[in-house]
Amino acid sequence: MTDRCKPRLALAKVRVTGPPEVVDQVVDAITDALPSAAPSRPYPSRHDSGHVRVYLEVTPNEHP
Numbered sequence: 001m002t003d004r005c006k007p008r009l010a011l012a013k014v015r016v017t018g019p020p021e022v023v024d025q026v027v028d029a030i031t032d033a034l035p036s037a038a039p040s041r042p043y044p045s046r047h048d049s050g051h052v053r054v055y056l057e058v059t060p061n062e063h064p
Contacts, residue, residue, distance in 0.1 A: 017053040
């Protein structure tokens, strides 16, 4: 038996934080460029009142 780990999916985790309308525009740009990007729902920012944060898992090698 060999001690081989399964290869992990190559992905980057990205957090976008800012005013909701700006975050929406940035998330739209990322998902347009990289359709495999999977955004989370918006969460309230812990540091800036009125701001939100969205997390994306992005696989860079799966673009159109």
